[in-house]
Amino acid sequence: MKKKIISTILAVAMTTSLLAGCGSSASTPAQDTSAVADTDAEVEAKADTNANAAESTADSTESTDAVEAETSEPITIKFWNGFTGSDGDQLVELVDRFNSENEYGITVDMDITSSLDEELSSAFAAGEGPALLLSSSAYRFTYGQYMQDISDIFDKTGLDKSDFIQSYLDYCSEDDSLYLVPFQIVSFYLYWNKDLFEAAGLDPEKGPTTWDEYLEYAKKITDSSKNVYGSGLCYGYNYQMAHTIQRFGGLAVTKDSSGKWQANFDSNSGYADFVNTYKQLVDAGDNPLTDDTDSMMTAGQLGMTINGPWLTGGMDTAGINYGISTIPTGAAGNMNSCEVLGFSVTTVASDAEKLAAYRFIEWWNTMDANGTCPALEWSVTNGYPAYMKSLMETDAYKSNEKVMSMTNTDTSAPSDFIVDASFPGINAIINDVLPQLVQPVLFDETKAETALGECQKLADDIVAQYNN
Amino acid sequence: MQVRGGCCLPSNIKTGAVMNNNVMDKGNIIYRIRKYLRSAEGSAYYFILPSIVLLIIFSIIPLIVSFYMAFFNANMTLDQVSFAGLDNFKQAFSDKRFLNSLKVTLIFTALEVPIQVLGAMAIAALISKNTYTNKLFRAIYFLPVICSATSIGIMWKMILHSNVGFFTYALQSMGLGKINFFNDTHLTIFVVAFISIWRSFGISAIVYVTAIQNVNNSLYEAAEMDGANKLEQFIHVTAPSIRPTFWYILMTRLAGSLQIFDIIFMTTDGGPNYTTESTVTYIYSRAFSSSASMGYASTMSVILFVIIMTVTVVLYRRMNAEEA
Numbered sequence: 001m002k003k004k005i006i007s008t009i010l011a012v013a014m015t016t017s018l019l020a021g022c023g024s025s026a027s028t029p030a031q032d033t034s035a036v037a038d039t040d041a042e043v044e045a046k047a048d049t050n051a052n053a054a055e056s057t058a059d060s061t062e063s064t065d066a067v068e069a070e071t072s073e074p075i076t077i078k079f080w081n082g083f084t085g086s087d088g089d090q091l092v093e094l095v096d097r098f099n100s101e102n103e104y105g106i107t108v109d110m111d112i113t114s115s116l117d118e119e120l121s122s123a124f125a126a127g128e129g130p131a132l133l134l135s136s137s138a139y140r141f142t143y144g145q146y147m148q149d150i151s152d153i154f155d156k157t158g159l160d161k162s163d164f165i166q167s168y169l170d171y172c173s174e175d176d177s178l179y180l181v182p183f184q185i186v187s188f189y190l191y192w193n194k195d196l197f198e199a200a201g202l203d204p205e206k207g208p209t210t211w212d213e214y215l216e217y218a219k220k221i222t223d224s225s226k227n228v229y230g231s232g233l234c235y236g237y238n239y240q241m242a243h244t245i246q247r248f249g250g251l252a253v254t255k256d257s258s259g260k261w262q263a264n265f266d267s268n269s270g271y272a273d274f275v276n277t278y279k280q281l282v283d284a285g286d287n288p289l290t291d292d293t294d295s296m297m298t299a300g301q302l303g304m305t306i307n308g309p310w311l312t313g314g315m316d317t318a319g320i321n322y323g324i325s326t327i328p329t330g331a332a333g334n335m336n337s338c339e340v341l342g343f344s345v346t347t348v349a350s351d352a353e354k355l356a357a358y359r360f361i362e363w364w365n366t367m368d369a370n371g372t373c374p375a376l377e378w379s380v381t382n383g384y385p386a387y388m389k390s391l392m393e394t395d396a397y398k399s400n401e402k403v404m405s406m407t408n409t410d411t412s413a414p415s416d417f418i419v420d421a422s423f424p425g426i427n428a429i430i431n432d433v434l435p436q437l438v439q440p441v442l443f444d445e446t447k448a449e450t451a452l453g454e455c456q457k458l459a460d461d462i463v464a465q466y467n468n
Numbered sequence: 469m470q471v472r473g474g475c476c477l478p479s480n481i482k483t484g485a486v487m488n489n490n491v492m493d494k495g496n497i498i499y500r501i502r503k504y505l506r507s508a509e510g511s512a513y514y515f516i517l518p519s520i521v522l523l524i525i526f527s528i529i530p531l532i533v534s535f536y537m538a539f540f541n542a543n544m545t546l547d548q549v550s551f552a553g554l555d556n557f558k559q560a561f562s563d564k565r566f567l568n569s570l571k572v573t574l575i576f577t578a579l580e581v582p583i584q585v586l587g588a589m590a591i592a593a594l595i596s597k598n599t600y601t602n603k604l605f606r607a608i609y610f611l612p613v614i615c616s617a618t619s620i621g622i623m624w625k626m627i628l629h630s631n632v633g634f635f636t637y638a639l640q641s642m643g644l645g646k647i648n649f650f651n652d653t654h655l656t657i658f659v660v661a662f663i664s665i666w667r668s669f670g671i672s673a674i675v676y677v678t679a680i681q682n683v684n685n686s687l688y689e690a691a692e693m694d695g696a697n698k699l700e701q702f703i704h705v706t707a708p709s710i711r712p713t714f715w716y717i718l719m720t721r722l723a724g725s726l727q728i729f730d731i732i733f734m735t736t737d738g739g740p741n742y743t744t745e746s747t748v749t750y751i752y753s754r755a756f757s758s759s760a761s762m763g764y765a766s767t768m769s770v771i772l773f774v775i776i777m778t779v780t781v782v783l784y785r786r787m788n789a790e791e792a
């Protein structure tokens with residue numbers, strides 16, 4: 001009997017503790033959010049009481065907040081991202097360095113996962129998850145309600161907002177709210193095989209700058225007897241298609257004069273021009289009809305292709321002698337067709353965790369005494385263009401041929417990727433609409449105009465979801 | 469019975485008697501359950517309990533939830549949920565891609581199942597005797613079964629790549645022309661079906677081998693005495709004797725083919741031009757890849773579930789009728 005009583009008590013205790021655990025985790029975001037709101041209100045109130053010295057008061061209040069949070073006990077923040085590749089090793093190394101170097105007692109507990117989406121969705125649904133997240137800015141369309149406005153990071157840290165390229169900040173913003181601080185600019189570039197250029201009698205140091213040149217070079221390079229193709233466009237690579245299509249016909253979804261989203265497929269002569277050009281290349285035998293051009297480029301069978309910086313790893317390993325440049329400008333004019341990956345602070349983060357996350361982001365983007373910083377190291381090591389003007393001015397950056405060839409020196413060029421940067425349905429446009437533009441033309445002999453009409457209907461349905 | 473008969477007893481005594489009887493009944497039931505669970509037969513439940521728990525958590529509950537979600541519009545994090553009624557079902561039956569995916573799935577099933585069911589039976593008949601060579605072949609046939617779909621997909625992509633594939637190159641060297649295995653709208657579905665058959669052929673063959681080995685040897689001896697050759701023995705003795713196994717493999721392969729996903733996801737991702745996009749591949753893309761429409765994806769899952777269940781029930785009844 002005694003045993004039964006003891007086991008009953010233990011079972012009740014365990015159940016209670018489980019329920020308590022659930023309760024606290026579920027209520028944390030709400031409590032934390034209110035805590036943040038209180039702090040902001042206090043700051044505003046203090047600033048209002050001394051209007052004549054608003055700036056200095058705000059500064060001192062912020063620094064007081066910071067000191068309050070930072071003089072408290074050491075803090076650990078969860079940091080999730082999906083960098084499972086070799087660059088993940090560098091990320092681990094840099095995070096370890098921050099953990100050992102920082103003076104605030106902050107420990108960044110990083111979790112790199114290949115299923116970030118699935119883990120985030122279940123964690124957020126349970127009121128849990130990381131305080132700091134590293135993801136594509138497109139995540140704000142899926143997890144926007146779990147991301148905090150971090151536009152005050154420039155006030156609460158030493159980061160200089162004007163040093164960041166504005167179009168990248170705009171990419172991560174919604175109205176006046178900033179949801180991500182840029183971490184990596186992911187764009188696609190034109191890669192060419194210098195040896196094949198030379199063999200075709202072309203200047204191996206100069207890639208095509210226009211699409212007419214691209215077609216001309218492709219024809220010269222193609223050698224069917226050696227299984228060599230001049231052009232490497234790939235219908236199965238939706239992102240490559242998106243980056244290229246954008247050069248021809250601009251953005252697929254924009255806002256109309258009334259502020260509503262509109263799809264721009266029907267009668268888009270630039271898009272029609274692209275699919276016809278692609279078909280022409282395939283029919284002429286200058287472009288393989290394949291869903292995998294990476295293998296061919298690393299095998300030395302492609303003269304030119306369009307891809308992300310990750311292609312260079314494979315080409316380096318294979319010993320390909322290659323050049324890089326930005327994608328030739330088409331009818332749509334100068335632009336950065338890119339995605340911006342960035343740091344965001346989630347609603348799971350408490351006030352102190354938010355500040356700790358700010359400190360990590362500040363450390364990442366701040367030059368040390370040796371004139372370097374993690375952002376610069378990341379950029380030159382992994383081959384991603386800089387998002388801060390000061391990084392572009394460093395010798396390490398300037399001397400890196402690869403990143404320099406990827407850099408659009410016109411920092412005023414707009415940054416959007418296939419749709420207006422704030423259109424939430426970007427994934428549906430890329431994955432569901434663009435393939436229906438390209439593939440029917442390539443495989444079913446469908447006219448470009450017909451395909452565009454079908455795409456307009458599909459895109460209209462997608463756009464309508466966000467106009468309601 | 470005593471209580472029912474005691475109509476003249478005071479009501480309080482009657483009630484007390486009923487209560488006592490109920491308590492006794494309950495006590496008896498609990499006692500019987502305990503006794504049963506302590507018996508050799510009942511203790512089997514302890515062994516299957518972990519499987520039952522996992523089945524409930526990972527199959528039964530998700531199944532019920534997906535049925536429920538089919539009537540809602542829901543995003544991935546399930547925090548924006550609105551009642552959709554039958555709208556998702558209406559949308560599915562007017563969705564060209566969904567209807568196309570059903571067609572692709574049926575074509576794939578029609579290609580894979582007969583070859584799996586009949587081909588594996590023929591192969592099993594050849595390797596059913598326990599010789600060293602046959603054991604080696606069984607191991608070879610079974611090898612792809614234990615490989616992951618990811619490895620298999622990557623391997624075949626490399627072998628059959630349209631330009632840098634080993635097999636493609638070999639065919640070209642032999643003067644057979646350049647075959648674009650993964651980028652031909654008429655050919656690729658056959659390639660995917662072949663890879664899928666290659667992958668799961670071994671398990672069907674091994675099941676058949678076990679069934680063939682259990683056929684009474686005296687039947688073969690009698691057939692031999694009647695002058696039947698090996699082929700006739702197979703047709704008239706082996707095939708009828710392993711009919712339950714045939715129905716079992718037919719049923720499981722049919723259900724498996726209708727759910728084909730991994731091989732397609734790893735090799736073609738539904739291309740070219742959606743000619744290999746199976747229903748599950750499309751459901752996955754709706755749920756996770758682009759619009760994260762969990763409600764709509766659940767609706768399509770329910771439709772597929774109904775199709776598979778109908779096919780399975782029909783075959784199961786047929787199988788039971790055969791056995792009876």
